[in-house]
Amino acid sequence: MAALINVPAKARRGDVIEIRTLTSHIMETGFRHTADGKLVPRDIITSFTCRYNGTEIFRADLFPAIAANPYLSFFAVAKESGRFEFEWIGDNGYSSTASASITVE
Amino acid sequence: MPTTRRQFLSLAGGVTAAGTIPIVTLRPLRATPAMLNTAIRNVVGEAPIRTGKVKVDIPPLVENGNTVPMTVTVASPMTADDHVKSIHVFNEKNPQPNIANFYLGPSSGRAQVATRIRLADTQKVVAIARLSDDTFWQVAVDVVVTLAACTEEMN
Amino acid sequence: MSVWRAIAAAALVAAAPALAGEIPPDARRSGYSFMGPDTRAMQDDDTSNPGMLFVLDGEQLWGKKTGSAEKACADCHGDARSSMKGVAARYPAFDKTLGRPVTLDQRINLCRANHQKAAPLPYESRDLLALSAFVAHQSRGAAITAGDDPQAKPFVEQGRDLFMQREGQLNLACTNCHDDNFDKRLAGAPITQGQPTGYPLYRLEWQTLGSLERRLRSCMSGVRAQAYDYGSPELVALELYLMSRARGLPMETPAVRP
Numbered sequence: 001m002a003a004l005i006n007v008p009a010k011a012r013r014g015d016v017i018e019i020r021t022l023t024s025h026i027m028e029t030g031f032r033h034t035a036d037g038k039l040v041p042r043d044i045i046t047s048f049t050c051r052y053n054g055t056e057i058f059r060a061d062l063f064p065a066i067a068a069n070p071y072l073s074f075f076a077v078a079k080e081s082g083r084f085e086f087e088w089i090g091d092n093g094y095s096s097t098a099s100a101s102i103t104v105e
Numbered sequence: 106m107p108t109t110r111r112q113f114l115s116l117a118g119g120v121t122a123a124g125t126i127p128i129v130t131l132r133p134l135r136a137t138p139a140m141l142n143t144a145i146r147n148v149v150g151e152a153p154i155r156t157g158k159v160k161v162d163i164p165p166l167v168e169n170g171n172t173v174p175m176t177v178t179v180a181s182p183m184t185a186d187d188h189v190k191s192i193h194v195f196n197e198k199n200p201q202p203n204i205a206n207f208y209l210g211p212s213s214g215r216a217q218v219a220t221r222i223r224l225a226d227t228q229k230v231v232a233i234a235r236l237s238d239d240t241f242w243q244v245a246v247d248v249v250v251t252l253a254a255c256t257e258e259m260n
Numbered sequence: 261m262s263v264w265r266a267i268a269a270a271a272l273v274a275a276a277p278a279l280a281g282e283i284p285p286d287a288r289r290s291g292y293s294f295m296g297p298d299t300r301a302m303q304d305d306d307t308s309n310p311g312m313l314f315v316l317d318g319e320q321l322w323g324k325k326t327g328s329a330e331k332a333c334a335d336c337h338g339d340a341r342s343s344m345k346g347v348a349a350r351y352p353a354f355d356k357t358l359g360r361p362v363t364l365d366q367r368i369n370l371c372r373a374n375h376q377k378a379a380p381l382p383y384e385s386r387d388l389l390a391l392s393a394f395v396a397h398q399s400r401g402a403a404i405t406a407g408d409d410p411q412a413k414p415f416v417e418q419g420r421d422l423f424m425q426r427e428g429q430l431n432l433a434c435t436n437c438h439d440d441n442f443d444k445r446l447a448g449a450p451i452t453q454g455q456p457t458g459y460p461l462y463r464l465e466w467q468t469l470g471s472l473e474r475r476l477r478s479c480m481s482g483v484r485a486q487a488y489d490y491g492s493p494e495l496v497a498l499e500l501y502l503m504s505r506a507r508g509l510p511m512e513t514p515a516v517r518p
Contacts, residue, residue: 002313002314002316002317002320003313004306004307004308004312004313004316005307006307006308016214016215017214020307020308022307022308022310022312022313023313024313024317026467026468027467029200029223031200031201052212055212057209057210057212057213058207058208058209058213059207059208060205060206060207060208060218060220061203061205061206062205063201063203063204063205064199064200064201064223065196065199065201065203065204065205065222065223065224066204066205066220066221066222066223067171067172067173067220067221067222067223067464067467068171068172068310068467068468069310069313069467069468070220070221071219071220071221071308071310072218072219072220073176073217073218073219073220074207074209074213074217074218074219075213075214075215075216075217076212076213076214077211077212077213077214079212164296164297164298166296168295168296168298168299168449168464168518169463169464169465169518171464171465171466171467172464172467174298174301174302251447251448251449257465257466257478257481
């Protein structure tokens with residue numbers, strides 16, 4: 001599934017940078033019914049994690065109140081060049097990952 | 106605003122819970138449904154919740170409740186000694202009171218998170234921040250969700 | 261329900277004697293101009309526009325071999341950034357072989373049938389929307405010219421007639437809202453001119469990408485009319501008329517709308 005990641009390619013050491021992620025997911029609430037009255041089972045992303053060179057710097061628990069195709073924006077201190085890794089985990093064994101690199105001067 | 110009886114009772118309760126510390130403590134909110142209260146207490150426990158430090162930005166007039174941009178900001182220096190550990194967002198009238206929990210720390214640099222949420226109706230959104238000294242701070246905002254015309258049939 | 265009351269009220273307004281005015285070219289406005297700043301911001305930034313997720317998927321599909329001919333779109337059309345530039349601004353376009361206009365979705369499925377020897381993608385399926393979005397995205401900023409082809413004219417006229425024709429239990433024509441009452445509000449939401457500048461587009465209501473035909477069908481059920489089937493000649497003609505009515509406006513695919 002597609003994901004859109006926005007991490008600045010370059011930053012100065014100590015800069016606070018914004019990280020934005022957008023990923024494809026239906027986020028089915030588990031509270032809706034089909035036309036013939038059957039409950040549509042819940043299918044959501046339940047957890048998002050961002051690691052910066054291996055260390056977790058941000059995590060989120062998501063609930064059915066998060067809109068489809070979850071968007072998250074958060075901040076990080078640019079400490080060193082390296083890699084941000086993103087992981088989405090959800091119902092029915094859902095898992096996807098993405099990454100972005102940064103050069104810190 | 107005149108103090109209602111319920112507010113007075115919650116103020117009194119807060120003072121009792123906080124012992125002799127002279128702070129204004131509010132039980133989550135007036136007219137807060139029990140589910141919301143329970144969800145908040147599941148996160149906060151019996152700790153007092155103070156009002157302040159937290160800001161929730163949601164457009165004054167939401168164009169569609171299915172996708173509502175929301176930004177939560179906490180006033181914090183985000184240093185090793187003084188930072189936000191987590192932010193918890195709740196709602197009053199969706200089928201489930203939780204919206205999201207965010208976990209951050211000094212390496213976040215700034216205590217600000219944005220996402221897009223679903224709001225079933227015009228209602229209150231409550232955001233609570235847990236700071237590094239394990240105090241809890243909250244804000245509640247009223248969000249008006251307009252009903253769109255010509256929406257598709259429910260499926 | 262209050263939405264229906266509001267629509268019924270709008271029907272009364274529309275029933276008052278008013279000249280069914282077509283919107284002059286210099287007064288044509290994209291739905292973008294009716295949106296709030298937050299929804300605009302969502303469309304403006306490609307990394308916050310959820311429609312771009314579909315464009316990315318479409319880019320993958322463009323290069324993927326499919327069907328018994330084992331051909332990808334790219335095998336014939338090469339780099340979409342140049343070969344597809346401006347194409348969507350001309351759709352629906354007249355197809356000489358069929359003797360009628362076809363939508364971009366139909367063109368993609370014709371390519372699949374004739375050249376890739378692949379099964380058609382269902383209307384509103386993720387893959388068809390993704391391919392359409394990827395192709396139409398290459399026209400972002402291009403001025404709409406659909407309907408300029410003289411052979412398409414009778415179908416533009418057919419679409420115009422449908423646009424002007426009252427229908428459904430509320431007895432409303434498209435023109436009653438979108439020519440005569442745009443900028444007013446219906447159940448809290450602004451009435452737009454109905455200019456289809458950004459399809460397929462991401463509707464916050466749908467929480468997904470959708471086609472102009474899906475939008476037209478939900479308007480039809482809104483006025484309590486029987487909606488035409490996907491791909492029906494009537495929907496294609498309406499789509500063609502709407503695009504010709506938006507002549508000169510820039511394409512925005514993938515747009516974001518409430």
